[in-house]
Amino acid sequence: MAEDGEGSSQRLRSLKSRLIEILSADPDHVLQHADSLGLLTDQQYKQVKAVTDPSANIRDLLDNVTQKGDASSKIFLQLLKGNAMQETFPMLDCLCKLPETHNQSTAVFVLATAEKQRKREAAASEDVTPAKQASRGGPSLVEEKQLMKLARNIGTSWKEIGRLALDIGTVKLEQIEEDHPNSHRERVFAMLLCWRTSQRQEATAARLHALLCQDDWALPPDSIDFLLEPR
Template sequence: MAVNYDKGSSGELLRGVKAQLISILSSQADFVLQHADSRSLVTPQGYRQIKSCRIPDEKMRDLLDHIIERGPKAAQGLLELLKDQELQETFPKLNFIKSMKRTRKQKKTSEMHEVKQLMSVARAIGQAWREVAIMALEIPSVRLEQIVADNPNCQVNQVFVALRYWKNIQGNKATATYLHSLLCQKDLALSQDVFNFLLENK
């Protein structure tokens, strides 16, 4: 059964660069396997199965899949192994692995900023939030009823959840600038000034 990883997690990062790692590491697949085994990143049965594979690319693919499927601890262990000085010297092209942690931190910071923005919007919309959700964000009324039922005691939470729903539906289109343009439509009669923070740079 496949392991579900959160965005930005070690397993998700490894999946994203798996093809690149196979290309880099397959030239010395047995060397990598021995190092992974020495750190207990593979099970005894998994080690025997991977060891028996005679095609380097497939051996490396099976090793990566095995470790990723073992879960977050093993996946993080593999990332640490790939940053190890001996492997970095053996495979100079692995240097990009060192920057992945910084990228993950930047992504986490960006996500936190987005959450804060949406919470600020939720506080600013006010009592007319359902009208805004339907007219500007085009959220179905049935969905709004469910949101209210799931968050009965706090209007701000209701609005925040509705905004998160909108963001998930819109995907990459759901930028702060786009949200600002929707909220500042004249038909909504909302004060534009209270949403100007959406136009500010991070």
């Protein structure tokens, strides 16, 4: 691909369906980064953010970027190759393997090959459920029923706990609050699920307990000690 970004719009369009599938896991994260780079006008940002369906949200974002031309599309592609996106969406690592000049069939082939490789690796490794991990003697991943029980014990300071203890961004917390306007417990549960998803194999019950029992946001021991109980 030329330095001036020639062909970037077509390249982004050729990857559109696959990117929608990958980025829909956390569309707000992508939107905030795109907005910080000036890829959207204020009106476009509001319109995209107002879309509640994750897939449609990413679709509209991609459409806005590609319509702006090759320069904006190139910036967006570079964003997807950056650490912030690669860490949040590991499956984007296939973008780094794409050649600088290629047609649509090449892009689709590389992405499909990367996806097949991911599935082979997943099939080759044993599914590590909390029960299996515990049977191996390793730390057990926190379960949803534990998170729901914990959600009952977190009060109005849930956003502070989310930001300071769980390292969840303010924008994500506000989105969770908007998604669950009528149930405090569901808001807190969604926040805890977000933490578990982001931490992957490090989302153990013991680690969550450690995060919630320190500093100014520490919860009473009797409200979180059940996380340390063997299962």
